[in-house]
Amino acid sequence: MTIEDDQALDTDNGTREPKKKRAGRPQGSSREMTTARILNSALTCFTRRGYANTTFKHVAQGAGMTSPAIYQYYSSKAELYGATLDLVYQRLIPEIQMASRADLNFREQIKVLLRATVELQANAPEATAFLSTVAVESHREEELRKYFMSRNSNVLEAIGGMFEQAKARGEIKSTRSNANLAMFFLGSTIGMVLYHNGSEDTSMQEGIETMIDLIDNRFFSD
CATH class of the missing domain: 1.10.10.60 (Homeodomain-like)
Structure with missing residues (x-):
């Protein structure tokens, strides 16, 4: 039976009715x-x-x-979820590429990414809200893990590469792995998005600028 035929049936008693548009x-x-x-x-x-x-x-x-x-x-719903994740990541990749420009030092690269988060939150709040739940959903739903791992690894590798380049240029002295440094950065940012989306008293702009104050050593008093 085709979809058209199915739609021509009365779903209550199985009798045929004229097809609807x-x-x-x-x-x-x-x-x-x-x-x-x-x-x-x-x-x-x-x-x-x-x-x-x-x-x-x-x-x-x-x-x-x-x-x-x-x-x-x-x-399947899982395939649709993966495509939705791709849609959101497609909005992020240009920002990561912009941040990884060779003519920017590492502090400026991080600032570009952080401020891009603010812009994404302002222009597409559901995209950032969706991203903040992806890790939890993929942990809860086994069928989503392959989509999350493959997509997320690309982002982590790109940001991890920025940390690697910063180490090579002598801009940071941390000896921690690039994967853990990327996790720290992404986790901090996503955590702010998650908290902000559940609060009526916070400003994503202010939260990001606070992180930038930390990066620029303007947070603590001397």
Whole structure:
């Protein structure tokens, strides 16, 4: 039975009714536009509902289409989650590339990344909120781990490379591993995002500038 046939059935008693207009992909929409709508809806659903409580029906409602239509794009909820994670990381990679410019010293590189977090929070708060929950979700849901590990490792490697270059230039004296230094940086930043999203009394801008004060030795009094 096709999707069209299924939609022609009365779901209460199984009798046929005249077919209604399908709510699949809207007419005139390109595949790229439809994919964008699905991912934006998924981002909202995963952020607000969490992975376990999100269904294709929720995502479909936000995208203005039917649940079966989403299966033409993503075969499972885990695959859709991975694609949503890719969407968010695509917004971060240009910022990491900008921060890793050779003409910036390490302090300036870190500041670029920190202030990019503020900008992302202001322009796409659900993206930062989503990122702040990814590690927890991947720990809770085994099917998500492969998506998290592969995507997150790219970010960690990029930031770890910045620490490695800073060591080589003599800009930092820490002997700790690049992986742990990258974890410290990302964990601190994501922690602030997570706390800020659950508070009405905090400013992400102020939190980031406090970290910058620490980096520039302006936090402690002499």
